[in-house]
Amino acid sequence: MEGLDLKQMSQMVKVIAEEKNLPEETVLNIIETAIAAAWRKEEGEKDMNVRAVLNRETGGATVFIAKEVIEDGLAYNPATEIPEGEAEGKAIGETFEESHPVTKFGRVASMTAKQVIMQRLREAEHEAILSIFEDKIGTIMTGMVARVDRNIVRIDFGRTTGIMLKSDQIDGEYYQVGSRIKVLIKTIERNERGAQLLVSRSSADFIKQLFVQEVPEIETGVVEIRAIAREAGRRTKIAVTSTVPGVDPVGTFVGGRGVRVQAVMNEIGDREKIDIINWSENLSEFIRxxxxxxxxxxxxxxxxxxxxxxxxxxxxxxxxxxxxxxxxxxxxxxxxxxxxxxxxxKKKKRANVEDSLLSALQENESEAETVAAEEATEATEAETNAESEEATDAE
Known part of the structure; x- marks a missing residue:
């Protein structure tokens, strides 16, 4: 075959699987997909549903074209349909497969097969790496800022790259290429274009996991985070509680001289304030x-x-x-x-105090006037008595 040695490729399945750290079955399926794509381009039509089977012992390959069985006498598409009379006993509506041995590929078909193999191997390897991160979803990992675009920051984890979208970035935070930062493994998103690892720094769970790293009492169950509300880059409120009597949950999270909460703030930036409050089963008290x-x-x-x-x-x-x-x-x-x-x-009490004070002053003034009047009367009487005594002595 021109440019595509199937026998050699069948022998290389194990080697490729070991090199890419993939199952042999996955590598074999990729090669068979490439053979089917090359045959469709070289011998078949675009609409054909083609699959290929590679014999690893002989190095030979066979392609199968799936066609729907339809009623005899009707107009049909030879690429996807076959009349019932030619379907070798298959009933109408069932699938009939035509088999064709693979003999040779031209240069264009060989290039197609090689491109499909390379692309599918990269996708499979990427998917295998991402599957490792599935167990790490919801946890924090440290990576290096590899690239900063307008709305996307790419974080390098060594074997793969995480994507941090604009909504997952802390508002106002600057990301420098080459710097190491902590991120939350958010999810693995899969679509027609493949799979990608999404990470976040704006998530409330990011704050939660930072405290898990700083407060060992969380792991032992002594204290718990019951609720978190966050506006990344601005403010976060955390409601905490204790499962052990006598343990102050807020003080546990703050740490001695505030070292624990300060460690979290050092990671997210001083612009974002953190309020740690006591959680309560009493909703009214919790709201307060x-x-x-x-x-x-x-x-x-x-x-x-x-x-x-x-x-x-x-x-x-x-x-x-x-x-x-x-x-x-x-x-x-x-x-x-x-x-x-x-x-x-209403300020009744204050008014009463003022009135009492005024009344007391008035009473004091009245008493003072009474005393003064009495003293004046006594003085007058004394003078009168003195004058009388003097007159008596004179006589």
């Missing part, structure tokens, strides 16, 4: 915690919606910049939150 640092007056819950009442000075704190605080709190609790103003308390 989720809206921190705002001080809540009261919470009224109806189904999947809640009215949260705050004082006027706490309204902007509860809502947050551009609604960020209440939006993240809603995501964290799973409840739609409406921030409303509570009625201002």
């Amino acid at each position: 915690e989720a809206l921190s640092p705002a001080e809540i007056t009261r919470v009224e819950i109806e189904d999947k919606r809640a009215k949260v009442f705050v004082t006027e000075d706490q309204q902007s704190v509860a809502i947050g910049r551009q609604g960020q605080n209440v939006r993240l709190a809603s995501m964290l609790t799973g409840i739609e939150l409406d921030i409303e103003l509570a009625e201002a308390p």
Whole structure:
């Protein structure tokens, strides 16, 4: 055969499989697919459904053309259909296969076969590598920034490359080619063009896995992350709880002198703030915690919606910049939150105090005036008595 030695290729199946770390059956199927493609180009028609079988012992190959059996006497397409009378006993609607031995290929057909083999081997090798990452979905891996395009960052993991789409990047983060970064293995996406490994740094699970690396108590079950709400590059809220009495979950996640939470922030950047709060089974209390640092007056819950009442000075704190605080709190609790103003308390007590003070002052003034009047009267009486005594002495 011109340019394509099938016997040699049948002998190379094992070698190729070992070199590419692929099953021999996969390599054999690729070669048979290439033979079918080459035969269709050389001897058949574009619409034909062709498969090939390679005999690894003899090096010979046979192609089979699948055709649908149709009723005799009808117009038909010879490439895909065959009359019932020629189908060797096959019933109408069944599939009949014509067999043809492969004798030779021309130069063009041989090139087609080689291209198909190379392409399919690359795809199979890539798929085999990606299958290794299926067990790593949801975990963090370290890779090197290989290429930065307008909306895509390619991360090199050695044997394969991960794709980080614009939506999976941290807003405002700069990626430098050659730098090493941590990413979350998000998923393996498969389509007609093949398979690709998708990674992320904007996912809430990325924050969760970073804390798993920094807080060993998570692995032992002492503390748990119950919910995460994140706007990557801006702010993250995490609700945590403890399964062991006496253990402070928030303090456990923050770490001594804040070293644990700081390690996470060093990875995602100081622009993104992290709020760690206590999770509570009491939904009202959980909502209060989720809206921190705002001080809540009261919470009224109806189904999947809640009215949260705050004082006027706490309204902007509860809502947050551009609604960020209440939006993240809603995501964290799973409840739609409406921030409303509570009625201002009446200042009765303060008025009573002022009145009491004024009354006391007035009473003091009255008492002072009374005492002064009494003292004046006593002085007058004393003077009168003195004058009387003097007059008596004179007589």
